[in-house]
Amino acid sequence: MTRIGIVVGSTRPGRRGRAVAEWVASVAAQEQPEADFEIVDLADFALPLLDEEQPALxxxxxxxxxxRFAEAVSRYDGFVFVTPEYNHSIPGALKNALxxxxxxxxxxxxxFVGYGLxxxxxxxxxxxxxxxxxxxxTVRTQVALSLHHDFTFSAPTEPGAFTPGAHQHQTLSTLLADVVVxxxxxQPVREGALA
Structure with missing residues (x-):
């Protein structure tokens, strides 16, 4: 069975990424039953700033x-990255993990499932x-979740519950199918690299 990791790219307290990843996993379970989707939360690995003496290459x-992290990543055939946008880029924790x-x-x-302004x-x-x-x-289709339209606000500047718009479901469905395909x-490329 094809295994896909749903990577939660932020480790910040109060992040919205876990709720988004759970939505991705829920839709995947319904629409891609021939694949196994699992959440890979970077916060669970508590990686320090890169501290390996030799390059990962x-x-x-x-x-x-x-x-431990290498073993986790190697288990998957593909990934869906759930990421916020910090200062026009990805979170430092995600870059560090990569x-x-x-x-x-x-x-x-x-x-990719991104969320932000x-x-x-x-x-x-x-x-x-x-x-x-x-x-x-990387697949072409991506989900772009808006803090203004896909989250309810509990205070004027604080996004609350994650409530994706109906149109986001179809985009996510296409993305998931593309990642599985x-x-x-x-797979033959991966197998050839291991030979």
């Missing part, structure tokens, strides 16, 4: 936290460039 990980390992990301597919479109643009260097194939298509 060499695959010689010296720290237990890196080995830099920790290398081969474990290679030859897999990825899609402008749907995290600029963060996703940066993430696409980073993933290209990690040899990850591309993850399967890249």
């Amino acid at each position: 060499f695959g010689r990980y010296g720290n237990a936290h890196t080995v 830099d920790f390992v290398y081969a474990e990301w290679n030859n897999k597919a990825a899609g 402008h749907g995290a479109t600029r963060a996703v643009e940066h993430l696409r460039l980073i993933l290209a260097e990690l040899r990850v194939a 591309w993850s399967r298509a890249l």
Whole structure:
């Protein structure tokens, strides 16, 4: 069965990413039953700032936290990255996690669910460039959730409950189907890289 990790890209207290990832997992369970989707919350790994002596490209990980994270990433055939936009880019925690390992990301597919004032479109643009260097194939369709339209506000400046618009469901459905198809298509490439 194709395994897809739903990566929660923010570790900030009060983040909205976990609720968004749970929505992604819920829609995936209904619409992609032939694939196994699991939430991969970066907060659960508590990765420090990159502290490996050798570049990840060499695959010689010296720290237990890196080995644990590498094992988790390697289990998946593809990913859906759930990311907010911080200062026109991705959160530092997500960039740090991407830099920790290398081969474990290679030859897999990825899609994006961004959330922010402008749907995290600029963060996703940066993430696409980073993933290209990690040899990850990204799908075209992306979900851009607006803090103004897809979250209710509990105070004037504080987004509350996550309430995605109905149109977001169809976009997410297309994204999930694309990630599953591309993850399967890249399986021979992954197997060839391991041979």
